[in-house]
Amino acid sequence: MGDPATGTVYPYIPNSVPAIRAGMLAEVGAASSEELYDVIPASIRLDHPLQLPGPPLSEYDLRRHVEGLLASNRPTSEVLSFLGGGCWPHFVPAVCDEIASRGEFVTAYHDGERSMLGSYQAQFEFQSMMGELTGMQMVSTTTYDWGTAAASSLIMAIQITGRHEVVVPASISPVRLREIRTICGPTATIRVVGHDANTGALDQAALRAAVTAETAAVYVEVPSFLGFLEPGAPVIGEIAKAAGALFVVGVDPSSLGVLAAPRTYGADIVCGDLQPLGIHMTAGGGNAGFIATPHEDRYIATCPTLLVSIVPTVHEGEYVFEWANFESISYGLRADSHDFAGTAQTIWAIVAGAYLALMGPQGMRELGETIMQRGAYARARLAALPGLRVAFGGAAHFKEFVVCFDQTPLSVAEINAGLREHGIYGGKDLTADFPELGKAALYCVTEIHRRQDVDRLVAALGEVLR
Amino acid sequence: MTARRRQGQLRERFHQAAWQEPLVIHTGQPGRRGMLLPDAGPEIRAAAGDVLSPVPNSLRRAEPPGLPELSQPEVVRHYTRLSQMVLANNVSTSLGLGTTTMKYNPVVNELLSRSPKLTELHPDQDESTMQGILELLYRFSAILAEVSGMERFTFQPAGGSQGILANALMMRAYHASRGEAEQRDEVITTIFSHPANAAAPATIGYKVITLYPGPDGIPELDALRAAAGPRTAGLMMTNPEDTGIFNPRVAEYVEVVHAAGGLCAYDQANANSILGVTRARDAGFDMCQFNLHKTFGVPHGCMGGAVGATGVQPALVPFLPSPTVEFDGTRYYLDADRPLSVGAVRSGLGNIGSTLKAYAWVCAMGAEGLRDAAHMAVLNNNYLLQKVLAIPGASLSFAATNPTRRLEQARYSWEQMAAETGIHTTSVHDRMIDYGVQGYFSSHHPWLVPEPFTLEPTESTSQEELDEFAAVLGRVVDEAHQNPGIFASAPHNSTAGAPVRQGFKPAMTWQAFEAIRDTAGT
Structure with missing residues (x-):
């Protein structure tokens, strides 16, 4: 040859x-x-020579080909969409796109503490700002998404307590629960506790029964996957701690301009997703998880991501940044660790940092307020439609809420198909994952939804259900 | 500008941008803002009322978060300055970052990935409204199936380590389907495979057995024979390993594990030497994973987004993570109704922006291009190897006992140079930067090769850059002999001064740093 x-x-x-x-x-x-x-x-x-379709493409032909494929997508930007549930439609400031497309950030790796000060600094700044939002002093680098952050938080609790049971709410995102089962399932028992059908409040009697001397952690989400705000969060934390377990709270950081830093109501570990912070959805490609804890050795020693620390230099007032835990995770310990750290979603930490710097405290407060106002308007309009019911009417909500269609003859799938005819993507179908809610859908309303958008949804639903 | 560079000429007066940029949280003034929110309008505000009043007191924010208050130009300048302090692959060749495959990331692919037709997709929108991306994923699975000899791929894992995890999960699910999950509780790997090959199976409860290299740098087959048995769930290994050494008897390793009833996963995170040359199936493997952010031209993003594309043989397709992308002859759809599946390892469709870039890279290269890229990567590596070994005090790991060609990368040692000069590999790393090249990767732990460094030029490095890189190493070694004092505070021409670690405790936020400092001060 x-x-x-x-x-x-x-x-x-x-x-x-x-x-x-x-x-x-x-x-x-x-x-x-x-x-x-x-x-x-x-x-x-x-x-044999590799058999691949077609000859090599010039840049022009490549663009025609790929753009041709993408042309048959009908993204949310071309319709009116109310899909959320773990990947949310938010406004992405142009500055975030500019930072996200800097070739210096895009094409760098991480193995250059001395020669990549800028990306390390951006990472550390992100951590400090997330610390402010969550009330914590220790913040991880990214995980793959909220689900892996939640699973990793629970594994931290399992290691810290030496116990092998965790308690999660029935209202948890089904995908997150699957991710938790995948990663924690082999080494821990996962107990699920239900909630009140009107207020969404976690069933505290059931929680007390589920929490035992074997419980490593109690996990709740604020806001819940179903959109309501858990009214009993501080008590849940106390129940967990009284049993010697850790209190783990999952959050949507876009709520933290108006909602309390979870540390103030007792969280030991906070986790969540960065995608709402200036990152495009990209069918889930924009998701990125984080973990935040108090600055204590037991958390630092068990955090399953690489950690970036600030370090002073020989010049007064100057700092650089370094990996803090290379030796205590799988890079150093291989099979003797409890993580499989590696490349995750760092570019989104840089963008989320830029977003928080752009928004500031005022912007984050206004973001939270306007999301709640628009959601309240949408809930009221939809609840007034004949045959519709907005579930958990006794609860405060953030960003999402459950609409029940039990009084209508159509399934959620049929209703959503009807809405598509009107150029609307209806809420995420919950029928299979939450059978106790009946024919239900999770509607998401953020700062991008105008009054006219909600009115259009109401009118379209009226026609579809007629 | 300067005149055209001569071969091996160094950038004597290089200096990286050093903005002395404060932390963003220490900039700005009260009241400034960088962004206006869209106004909800009077109707919504009136109808909504005081939305915070129903929120329980304990969940209401009492104090605003301590975020900086900045105008938009301040934010743009700050982050642009930070970006200028990153010696990225677009700025300077990162050929020293062995095992990472820092090849060129085509700019057109970045542009394609920023299309709203991609970025504004929601993972739960109806399949009929995302036929384009589903077709792309389906096509790319078929392409990688041809490249690897596997049957089907998933693009859900968002990193190489998560791809390895997916393989470990599939091993367990496969054995569970045969009633052997309890019995088969051991995974075998090799010390020169990526740490995740040990760590991911350990995380889900496997006992891990690690094979060490024999004198020729290749994991010992007899040790594998001794380790394999009724408790073996599978073998997870890389080839060529981090040393650049290809294990020519790899098919025998697979046979040993198969004979014991185990499965074999080929970590092809870095497959940059073997595209179009040899495939996972050719060596008998049951599964493999490609890091699209290495071999397939996708950028690393400072450490992600990434894709650990994971492929399996026909018998293991039912175990792939869900959902899979299917095609019924007229339409593409997602199938989550797969009872044997290991389930979701990540939400959404994965990092589809990165997957699209990898697909575009393959389209631009073509079948012959993939093979030519591999050949060029190996040629570049062997060319560089010759230049590096001409430097006094440098040696190639396992050179005396294994004279075979290193493929796309090579692990070297400064053992002799360090003994002669007292200058260690970490110091060489820091000094190189002063000449405008990215520092190199030493080695994963443990350092079986003393004073290690690992170089991987890929196909994207020009001959001039290879010459320049070798000349920089040569200069730094000269300095180690002539002027060792220069290393203590190197790099001198980079972004900041040398760190002072003595007595310092790690702090991952400014708040923690202040608390530690204040405690130490009292």
Whole structure:
């Protein structure tokens, strides 16, 4: 077999010019690049040229091809969408897109504490700002999403307490629960506690029964996946602590301009998702998790992500940033660790930091307020429609709420199909995951939804249900 | 500007941007703001009333968060300055970051990934409204199936480590389906495989057995034979390993584990030497994972977003994470009704922006291009290897006992140089930066190779850059002999001064830093 090089000069491969390539082969003493592969025996060689569709595409043809594929998507920006439930439609400031597309951030790795001060500083600033939002002093680098952050928080609690049971609310996101079962299931028992059908309040009697001397953590979400705000959060924390368990709280950080820092109502570990903070949804690609805790050794020692610490330099008042725990996680301990740290979602931590700097305390407060105002308006308008009911009417809500369609002959899938005809994506269908809610959908209303949008939804629903 | 560079000429007066930029939380003035929120309008405000009054007191924020108050130009300048203090791959070659495959990330792919047709998709929107992305994912699964010899791929894992986790989960689910999950509680890996091959299975409860290399740098087959048995769930290994050494008997390793009833997962995070040359299936593996942010031209984003694309043989398809992307001849759809599946490892469709970039990279390269990229990566590495080994005091790991060509990367040692000069590999790393090249990767732990450094030029590095990089190493070694004092506070021409670690405790927020400082001060 001869040298397979085709003589093609590739724009992405500087040394593909035949003369350069030939010169380099001569320098390494090989007649062909094939010869460099002598070590791979014929028995495991690929026995045919790769069969891939089509010839290599020029940049122009590539754009036509990929844009052609994407053309058949109908994204939320082309319709009116009320889908949320873990991936939310928010306004993304242009500054966030600008920062997110800087080639210096996009094309860097992390192995350069001395030569990448800027990205490390952005990471540390993000951590400090998330500390302010959550009331915590220790903040992780990113996890893959909220679900992995929640699962990791529970594994921290399992290690810290030496116990092997965790309690989660029945209102938890089904996807997050699946992620928790995947990661914690092999080493822990997961107990699920229900809530009041009107207020959404966690069933404290059931919680007290579920919490035992084997409980490592009690996990709640504020706001809950179903949109209501847990009124008993401080008591739940006390119940957990009285049993020697940790109180873990999952949050949507876009609420934290108006809602309390979870530390103030007793959280030991806070986790959540960064996607609301200036990051496009990208069908879930924009999700990124975080973990925040008090600055205590037991949390620092068990946090399953790489940690970035500030360090003073030889110059007064100057700082650099370094990995703080390389030796205590799998990079140092391999199988003796409780994590599988690696590349996660760092670019989104940088963007979330820029978003928080842009918004400031005033912007975050106004964001929380306007989301709640628009949600309240939408709930009232929908509740007034014949045949519809907004569940958990006795609870305060943030961003999302449950609409029940039991009094209508149509299924949620049929209603959403009808709404699509009107250019509207209705709420996420909860029918399969929350059968106790009947025919229900989770509607999401944020700062991007105007009064006219809600009115249009109401009118369309009226027609679909007629 | 300067005149055209001569071969191996150094950037003697290089200086990285050093903005002395304060932390963003220490900038701005009270009352400033960077963004106006859209106004809800009088009707909504009137109808909503005081929305905070129903919120229980304990959940209401009493004090505003201590975020900075900045105007928009201040935010833009701050983050742009920070970006200028990052020696990224677009700025300077990162060929020293072995195992990471820092190849060129085509700019057009960035542009394509920023299309609202992609970024404004919600994962739960009806399949009929996202046929485009589902078709792309389905096509790309078929492409990677051809590249690996596997049957199907999932793009749900959002990093290589999560892809490895998915493989470990599938091993367990497979054995559970045969009633052997309890019995098969051991996973075997090798010390030169990425740490996640040990850590991910351990996290889900596996006992992990680690094979060490023999004199030739290759994991010992006899040790595998001794380890494999009725308790073996599977083998998780890399090849070529971090040393750049290809294990030519890999198929025998697979046979040993198969004979014991275990499965074999090929960690092909970095497959940059073997595209179009040899495949996971050719060596008999049951599953594999590609890090699209390495081999397939997707940028690293300072450490993510990423994709650990995970592929399996036909018998394991039922165990893949859910949902999978399916095609019924006319439409693409998501299938979550898969009772044997390991379930969701991540929410949404995964990092589809990164997956799109990888697909676009393959489209631009073509089948021959993939193979030519691999060949070029190996040629670049062997060219650089020759230059590096010409530097006094540098050596190649396992060189005496394993003369085979290193493929896309190589692990070297400064053992001799360090013994002669007292300058260690970490100091060389810090000094290199003064000449405008990114520092190199030493090694994953443990450091079996003393004073290690690991280089991986990829196919994207020009001959001039290879020469320059080797010349920088040569200069730094000269300095180690002639002027060792220069290393103590290096780098000198970078973004900030040397850290003072003595007596310092880690602080992950400014609040923690202040608390530690105040405690120490009292």
